[in-house]
Amino acid sequence: MFKTKELKRKNELRWHRENIVRNRKRYAYNARKRRKEYPEKYRAIDEKYRDKTRQKVMNKVRWAIKTGKITKPMYCSCCGEIRKLNGHHKDYSKPLEVLWLCCACHKFLHTYISPKQKRR
Ligand SMILES: [Zn+2]
Numbered sequence: 732m733f734k735t736k737e738l739k740r741k742n743e744l745r746w747h748r749e750n751i752v753r754n755r756k757r758y759a760y761n762a763r764k765r766r767k768e769y770p771e772k773y774r775a776i777d778e779k780y781r782d783k784t785r786q787k788v789m790n791k792v793r794w795a796i797k798t799g800k801i802t803k804p805m806y807c808s809c810c811g812e813i814r815k816l817n818g819h820h821k822d823y824s825k826p827l828e829v830l831w832l833c834c835a836c837h838k839f840l841h842t843y844i845s846p847k848q849k850r851r
C-alpha cells in the first residue's frame with residue numbers, strides 16, 4: 732500500500748515537472764512569435780530593460796531601502812492609496828530622490844504632467 736502510494740506520488744511529481752517544462756517551452760515559443768508579430772511594441776520593452784542607467788538606479792534604490800537609508804512608504808505619495816508602488820525619478824543623477832507612486836498616479840504624471848519625460 733505504502734509503496735504504491737509513494738510511486739503514485741512520484742509519478743505525479745514527475746508529471747508536474749514535465750508539465751512545467753512543457754509550458755515553459757510553449758511560453759517561450761509564443762513570446763518569440765509575438766516578438767516577430769509586434770517588433771515595435773517589444774523594442775520599447777527591450778530598451779527599458781537594456782537601459783543600464785535605469786538598472787543601476789533601481790539597484791541603488793533597492794540597496795538604500797535594504798540598508799534603511801530611505802524608506803518605501805505604504806501609501807502612494809499622490810493619492811494616498813495603499814497599492815503596489817513604483818518609484819519615480821525626476822532625475823536619475825539623484826537616485827535616492829524617489830517619489831513613490833501607485834501605477835495610476837505614475838501613469839497620470841507621465842501622461843499629463845511631464846509627458847516629455849521618458850517613463851521612469
Ligand atoms: Zn496614487
Ligand SMILES: [Zn+2]
Nearest residue numbers: 819820850851
Ligand atoms: Zn516615473
